[in-house]
Amino acid sequence: MADYDADATELLETYDFLMKYIIIGEAGTGKSCLLHQFTHNSFKDHSQHTIGVEFSSRTVKLGEKRIKLQLWDTAGQERFRSVTRSYYRGAAGAILVYDITNRQSFQNLDRWLTDARALASSNLVVVLVGNKSDREDEREVEWAEASRWAAENNVHFLETSSLTGDNVEAPFLLCARSVLLSIESGSLDPDKAGSGVSYGDRALRRVNSSSRLSFGSLSYGRRKKATSKLRLKDYVPGTSNSKCC
Amino acid sequence: MTSPPPRPSTSPLVSRKPVSGSSPSPSPSQGRNPVSLRLYKVLGAGFEDEPTKEALRTLSELYGATTANGTRATLVNGKATKEDHQDDFDSDDGDSEEDTSEERKLSLGPFLSDEVVAPTGAAAHARKNLKRDIDVKLAGSSRKFLSALGGVDQKLDALQEHITTMRAQCDQAHSQLQTTNDACKSLLDQAGNLRQERDTVASQQSILNLFLARFTLTSEEVTALTSRDVPPGKRFFAAMDKAVKIREDCRVLMSVDGPTKAGLDIMTATSSNLEQAYDKIFRYLTSEFQTLGRGNRDRERSVDPDANLEASPTLKEAVRRLRDRPELLSDALAVLSQTRQSTLLATFLDALTRGGPSGLPRPIELHAHDPLRYIGDMLAWLHQAIAAEREFMESLFGLGREGAGRMIGSVRKFEKGRMGEAEEWVGDMVDKNVGKLSGPLKLRVQQTVRSQESPILANKIANLLKFYELTVRRTIGEEAALSEALREMSDVSNKVFFDALEAQGRALLRVILDLNDAALAPPAPVQDHMQALRDILSMYDSSRLDDSSAPEAEEPVGNGAAESSADYGVERVLDVMIDPALEVCLTAAEEKKRIRPTWDGPVFVLNCLTYLQDVLEPYAFASTKRESLNAMIETRVNQLAEEHYQDLLKDTGLNVIVAAIESKPAGEPLSHVDTAQPHELSAVLQKFSTWLSGLEVMHSPRLARLAVQRLHSQIHQTALARLARTYQSICEEVRKPENRYEAASTLLGGQRPFGQIHLLRQIFGLGDEDM
Numbered sequence A: 001m002a003d004y005d006a007d008a009t010e011l012l013e014t015y016d017f018l019m020k021y022i023i024i025g026e027a028g029t030g031k032s033c034l035l036h037q038f039t040h041n042s043f044k045d046h047s048q049h050t051i052g053v054e055f056s057s058r059t060v061k062l063g064e065k066r067i068k069l070q071l072w073d074t075a076g077q078e079r080f081r082s083v084t085r086s087y088y089r090g091a092a093g094a095i096l097v098y099d100i101t102n103r104q105s106f107q108n109l110d111r112w113l114t115d116a117r118a119l120a121s122s123n124l125v126v127v128l129v130g131n132k133s134d135r136e137d138e139r140e141v142e143w144a145e146a147s148r149w150a151a152e153n154n155v156h157f158l159e160t161s162s163l164t165g166d167n168v169e170a171p172f173l174l175c176a177r178s179v180l181l182s183i184e185s186g187s188l189d190p191d192k193a194g195s196g197v198s199y200g201d202r203a204l205r206r207v208n209s210s211s212r213l214s215f216g217s218l219s220y221g222r223r224k225k226a227t228s229k230l231r232l233k234d235y236v237p238g239t240s241n242s243k244c245c
Numbered sequence B: 001m002t003s004p005p006p007r008p009s010t011s012p013l014v015s016r017k018p019v020s021g022s023s024p025s026p027s028p029s030q031g032r033n034p035v036s037l038r039l040y041k042v043l044g045a046g047f048e049d050e051p052t053k054e055a056l057r058t059l060s061e062l063y064g065a066t067t068a069n070g071t072r073a074t075l076v077n078g079k080a081t082k083e084d085h086q087d088d089f090d091s092d093d094g095d096s097e098e099d100t101s102e103e104r105k106l107s108l109g110p111f112l113s114d115e116v117v118a119p120t121g122a123a124a125h126a127r128k129n130l131k132r133d134i135d136v137k138l139a140g141s142s143r144k145f146l147s148a149l150g151g152v153d154q155k156l157d158a159l160q161e162h163i164t165t166m167r168a169q170c171d172q173a174h175s176q177l178q179t180t181n182d183a184c185k186s187l188l189d190q191a192g193n194l195r196q197e198r199d200t201v202a203s204q205q206s207i208l209n210l211f212l213a214r215f216t217l218t219s220e221e222v223t224a225l226t227s228r229d230v231p232p233g234k235r236f237f238a239a240m241d242k243a244v245k246i247r248e249d250c251r252v253l254m255s256v257d258g259p260t261k262a263g264l265d266i267m268t269a270t271s272s273n274l275e276q277a278y279d280k281i282f283r284y285l286t287s288e289f290q291t292l293g294r295g296n297r298d299r300e301r302s303v304d305p306d307a308n309l310e311a312s313p314t315l316k317e318a319v320r321r322l323r324d325r326p327e328l329l330s331d332a333l334a335v336l337s338q339t340r341q342s343t344l345l346a347t348f349l350d351a352l353t354r355g356g357p358s359g360l361p362r363p364i365e366l367h368a369h370d371p372l373r374y375i376g377d378m379l380a381w382l383h384q385a386i387a388a389e390r391e392f393m394e395s396l397f398g399l400g401r402e403g404a405g406r407m408i409g410s411v412r413k414f415e416k417g418r419m420g421e422a423e424e425w426v427g428d429m430v431d432k433n434v435g436k437l438s439g440p441l442k443l444r445v446q447q448t449v450r451s452q453e454s455p456i457l458a459n460k461i462a463n464l465l466k467f468y469e470l471t472v473r474r475t476i477g478e479e480a481a482l483s484e485a486l487r488e489m490s491d492v493s494n495k496v497f498f499d500a501l502e503a504q505g506r507a508l509l510r511v512i513l514d515l516n517d518a519a520l521a522p523p524a525p526v527q528d529h530m531q532a533l534r535d536i537l538s539m540y541d542s543s544r545l546d547d548s549s550a551p552e553a554e555e556p557v558g559n560g561a562a563e564s565s566a567d568y569g570v571e572r573v574l575d576v577m578i579d580p581a582l583e584v585c586l587t588a589a590e591e592k593k594r595i596r597p598t599w600d601g602p603v604f605v606l607n608c609l610t611y612l613q614d615v616l617e618p619y620a621f622a623s624t625k626r627e628s629l630n631a632m633i634e635t636r637v638n639q640l641a642e643e644h645y646q647d648l649l650k651d652t653g654l655n656v657i658v659a660a661i662e663s664k665p666a667g668e669p670l671s672h673v674d675t676a677q678p679h680e681l682s683a684v685l686q687k688f689s690t691w692l693s694g695l696e697v698m699h700s701p702r703l704a705r706l707a708v709q710r711l712h713s714q715i716h717q718t719a720l721a722r723l724a725r726t727y728q729s730i731c732e733e734v735r736k737p738e739n740r741y742e743a744a745s746t747l748l749g750g751q752r753p754f755g756q757i758h759l760l761r762q763i764f765g766l767g768d769e770d771m
């Protein structure tokens, strides 16, 4: 009876991967605003301080993959450090935010990165975000300097404005792409706990409902992805050739 | 006019003439021919009218028939001529050239050519015999007519006969038809009636069909609703919708027409169908919930709390529908809750004790030696589990979309009735699903907390628990089991914290000051004790710093109470910590002073008090305790100032005179008192003068042992000022005549400060103002 299978549309609502991200950085750098822009497409005015850790989620599309992002926003204050440290466990990505108009927030990055590397899985993808790019007049951290730091520490880098919404999707997508690439290259296994990634229902159905071959769509996607890989390079410090000047 | 062109100039014929060189026209002879001339004349006289031409043509035919020659041409010409006359010149391409040549013949006619060919005799003969010829011809023709008409007449007679027969037959047929018609009429009527009946029935049938379609379920629909073989899906839900619609419509109809048998039947049938459908949804949900609730655990042993539970659209739809049967839904959800509870519990225990399948992430208990991290990791795991449960439940109840971006940790109101019904279900479910985790959590937290001897750590744990209590309360509500458990744990850890503080206080109270220790600084045990307080206070302070910089928006959650209790907490901490310290300082000092009078108890106590005060100094929230300490210090300072003044009085020797003044009987001159006789007085003044030039005027060795320099000078100055006033009153007494000092001025002026108060105040470094 054909129309019992009409549930094919269900697939639209499900996702291929579930990824856990943690958003870190000094208090007041705009982490919560960045997330709010990302999840609500609007600027969160009169943002109040984050108390400890807050959760939100959003599903994004990357090529033909649907990825559900679980986002853990943390408070930057020292007194919450011990609390937030517990959330690195099992994160696939970390969005490390500083404020381009606040040098101090940039200088403290080392501490944050150390925490992240020590507490999260070894596959953790880190994206450095210089926020408040709309306040160019008050800039205290040059793009080039931050870019250098990112290259030295092997993390991605870009600047955003949670006020104007400029570039706010990029860090999340960039991170997701990176994680997907790790999965493709085999260095990350979503089936392993603690990787911060797991297969969504959609991917699972694909595995269950048909042969292993069809799941090969991941590696099949590799050829296609060659183009996106190129684009990715633009973001990755050190590999971008447009960066010399 | 001999020139040939009959129709000169004008006509294009003329110009075209030479082109048609083939013209057979015999123009040279024309000029001499009388007939031709005559004809020209006739033609010129206007015989061009159609009847004349026609007559002439007929005539020409008549004769043309006799002359074999030219007849053909004439006929051809005549025909062509006619056409050409009517047509314009450019009529037909092919003919146009010939036309020009034939045009000539048109006007000239066949006669002309006949005339040319035939001798003039023929014309004469014609003229002569024309009438006869015509008559003969007419007679011949008439005869032909006659014979022809005779034939026709015969045929007509025959026809007449036929017609007569036909008429007879027609009449017969007509009468037959008439009969038949009469016979048919009843049949037709009958047929008409039948047709009408059929139409009525047909429309009734279509109405009935419509009715049935609207008010009954098809057998497939019934199957979809009731059969176990058809899983809930599009068809099933569509059938349900229809059943519901039927019932609504039926109810409307019955409300108009009153209850009818059909209506009641329909209601009964659909009701049973629907109940079966709800039962089916219930069964479906129950079985789905049993497998779904197990989440990741079927696939692999995951210790991540964020097991990606998902609700399929069918599942959501099923839940939505079953909300019309809350008892069934609640039973189904109980199953889900059951599975979720046991799954979460198992996952939590694995996360605690076994870690991930590959050993990563490591088991949480690995860090049990680090209480803060241990408890923090457990609580964070829980927090994430709650978020995942909440997301799952929201999507199950279709709350997902609009809340997709909502911060789970953000403020949420939990007032029954003010939330949507679905919101209540969700809250309830999340509460139940994670509630069972309180057990293992509580066990571990309390174990850890109870084993804490350091109040600092106990306090940190209490703060951590308090923080999560707030977070969880915001997410799943105050009444949730887990909130309750966290509150309990945080109370316990708070109690442990205070117990530890009190124990420390008690231990402090047992301290006995070393009698041989001459030091006036706060004793080491008190200092250690206060260091602990310092740590706690700075912890409180940093948390307050964050809170005060956070906007007030959190009030609605009702943590105004939490805030004040936190303040109360600080007060209590201060009491519990400071009071024993005070007690040690005061009572132990008293005791020691009693045994060792040389030991400077008052200075020691002041030093202790100022030390305690100093610890509280940076914290605004400690103001109450600080005030009470301040008051104590002030009293002690005054006491010490009084003591110091008495000491100074003694040192300077002025005390003798003061005593004499105070003790002399009224009316007796001072100079008569033994100790204040001029000689004695002079000795005292000299002693005072000597003292004035000593170091102690500016500096008191005793007060120098006060830890706070400010108090030293404050007390010393106070005492000196009093001393100055005392000197002044002595001078006044001496100068009084009734005290009978001879040469009082000389007496006073003999020694510094020569009876001059302002000089004394100068020496003391005091201002002049209060003379």
Ligand SMILES: Nc1nc2c(ncn2[C@@H]2O[C@H](COP(=O)(O)OP(=O)(O)O)[C@@H](O)[C@H]2O)c(=O)[nH]1
Residues within 6 Å of the ligand: A025, A026, A027, A028, A029, A030, A031, A032, A033, A034, A044, A045, A046, A047, A048, A049, A050, A076, A131, A132, A133, A134, A135, A160, A161, A162, A163, A164
């Ligand atoms: N001009 C500007 N202000 C921003 C931007 N992002 C955040 N802010 C402001 O920075 C402050 C701190 O933001 P918040 O998101 O609470 O920081 P968090 O502590 O890192 O979560 C708020 O007052 C925001 O209004 C931005 O992109 N541009």
Ligand SMILES: [Mg+2]
Residues within 6 Å of the ligand: A031, A032, A033, A048, A049, A050, A073, A074, A075, A076
């Ligand atoms: Mg924030």
